[in-house]
Amino acid sequence: MPSIKINGITTIQSHPSNTILETLERAELEPEYNCRDGHCGACRCTLISGEVEYVGFAMAYTQEKEILPCICRAKSDIEVKDVKYTLKERRA
Numbered sequence: 237m238p239s240i241k242i243n244g245i246t247t248i249q250s251h252p253s254n255t256i257l258e259t260l261e262r263a264e265l266e267p268e269y270n271c272r273d274g275h276c277g278a279c280r281c282t283l284i285s286g287e288v289e290y291v292g293f294a295m296a297y298t299q300e301k302e303i304l305p306c307i308c309r310a311k312s313d314i315e316v317k318d319v320k321y322t323l324k325e326r327r328a
């Protein structure tokens with residue numbers, strides 16, 4: 237399972253059938269998103285290293301090195317930065 241290093245702070249394991257956005261959510265993070273379909277760009281972040289594969293069509297504008305985690309999966313160990321997320325609130 238490829239690993240995903242996020243913002244130089246934390247590393248999580250990706251599940252091959254999950255998008256990067258879903259993987260973040262399964263790791264108890266709350267990433268920013270809106271459409272979950274490659275349209276809005278809310279989830280946009282920067283790929284520092286590694287390879288991703290797109291499972292949807294990217295309609296939102298991305299600059300070189302930017303990816304849309306809602307429609308791509310990690311193909312290898314990857315490192316991303318500029319990921320906007322908060323930690324999930326734990327409920328008792």
Ligand code: FES
Pocket residue numbers: 268269270271272273274275276277278279280296304305306307
């Ligand atoms: S959530 Fe809209 S492009 Fe990813």
